[in-house]
Amino acid sequence: MKHAVASARMRQILGERNGAAAIEFAILAPIVFALVFSIFEAGWIMTQSIMLDRAVSRTSRALQINGAKLTYAQFKAAVCSEAIILSDCVKSIRVEFTPISSATDFPTNATPCVDRSLAIDPVTTYTAGQPSQIIFTRACYVVNPLIPGLGMGLSFPKDATGGIRLTSSFAFVNEPI
Template sequence: MPSHIRSFSQLLRRFRRNRGGSTVVEFALVAPMFFALLFAIIETAFMFFASQVLETVTQDSARMIMTGQAQNAAYTQAQFKNYVCSKVAALFDCTKISVDVQSYSQFSNVNVSNPIDASKNFTAPNNYSPGGPGDIVMVRLFYEWPILVTKFGYDISNLNGSKRLLSGTAAFQNEPY
């Protein structure tokens, strides 16, 4: 057999055995789904972390009211929000945090209304009633968290504009200060 035919048949055999190009094609098919899933997992984890930070800030800030410090200092809603903002990490834009403080005479009177309407709009409650000694108080903080991966089909938003409403709640009875 002439050498040029033998080298061509060897080239064909090597081409059939070589699977290097198929790896690139397989990766091109799988990579978009892999990266979309990876970014969705990262975004969800980051959102849950932010939610936990907001919950912790709510608990820490509510202690000011529970111990009577906010009432004795005659805090207004703006002053209480400034106190909340002093505890917030760089994770949040403090101007976008909504504060809701309501007091009740007993736990059975507590009303936790949903601040999201049927059209997926957030209506921020604008209450500040820290109550007196022995009153039942509910402190809620809200933050509209932007969602980025929603555009790729993973939708965890519960508000218009690709946002998720994060909330932190603390319900307690004021100490007899």
């Protein structure tokens, strides 16, 4: 008798459909939200990368055409003023200029980035070069992922502070005087 009552109660519980939608939502909502936030973060990182590329190329092009001799700080400030969406740009970007004399002079190592765990920013190679000389410009901007433990934030290599490195390169020839 007890067994029959327990079996009938079990069939009644298993046949119940109240709350089924809530369980489906609880299972699927995190997956959908993770996908949506990952897409948003991918777009934001891509936008910042494009703005960095644009800023480096426009500033380098202006330097090439105008023949102006900018200091490291002036060039960095000019790149940051072009890349208007890069937050805390001056502190998070490092720029490098390398004059090229032959095909073997192109830098082969990784683009140097700001180490945000240090209070100082060491000097990088910054030589404006001579007239008619090829100059290779590299910039690295360190940005925090929007959602570090999800989607795109998990897939990018990060530095010691959890920042993602966005890099840009541009080569140009100094105009002759």
